[in-house]
Amino acid sequence: MAVDLVTRAEWGARQPKGTYDRIYSTRGVKVHYTGGRVDPRIVDDHSRCIAAVKSIQSMHMDGNGWMDIGYSAAACPHRKVFVGRGPGHLCAANGPGLNSGHYAVLGLVGNAGLVVPPPGMLHGILDAIEWLRKVGGAGGEVKGHKDGYPTSCPGPDLYQWIQRGAPRPKDMVVPVVPLRPIKQDQEEPVPEVVSLGLTAEVEVPASVDWQPWWTEEWRDTAGWHPGGGQSIAPDVDVWADVAAHVALRGLEPGEPVRVGLTRHFADGSPVDIAWPVGKLLTVYADQGGRVEVDLGGQFKLSLLHRGRVTIRHKSTGPVVLETSSAFKAIMHRYSR
């Protein structure tokens, strides 16, 4: 597949202040993340990717005093490659003395908000690398910013992916940390099944603009939950196999509802949408104003994360989540 470039004109780049230093080849490419918070809503809205890249350029030009955005290129969740300084031009993002050795490609993830690169972004980073090889003389190396420079960049998820050889995602679900084989005696600290069934019906508040997240913590009435009533709160890093049955009533016939399995930080701020990958599933109420949907998938929960079911609707009437709802997780520990 050819690289899907977003030209500087298309993303509304400012003109560089001055002329680029030319380079004709590099040993390879270094991968970066933003280091700050990336709005997880970029996953659903490419216009937010454009806004994010523009603000990075302004930060680099006005804050750092650079002549342009520091990166050679940037990749967003939609497998699009933003042209930064581009091939044949010295980048500025790798650190003093390290820019002639490698081009710099940004993945639009950070250390908060969107932290796990979606499959489309990994494809985009690889598309950018192939493009820089083809037209910019980039060599075969793929490294992280932290290789040779003291920084957390490109963050644990991208860096582990690089260390695994930066493989193309094979399917929609991208395990970023390999599963460790589990011995029976290692399973002890992790509850095998977390039951979060409800004892009473719960009214689901309407979402104003599709954006708010479901904020209620689901009680663990069986008392198996390690976090004392949080949605899913692992006490070690785990892969969670999650199945959730959502049954809602009180909607208008045909009215849309969006549901998904999501990850949050303990303070309630969203990490990302874990299933369906990168998007909430849209389902429509039947003639009786009901919706029933089964969600299932596997996602990674670190100590920092809480797994939840997110439900969004815009109904004006009371929408009720029925007692039949359930949420189970079988967890496997993984090691970093």
Ligand SMILES: [Zn+2]
């Ligand atoms: Zn970096």
Ligand SMILES: [Zn+2]
């Ligand atoms: Zn995008």
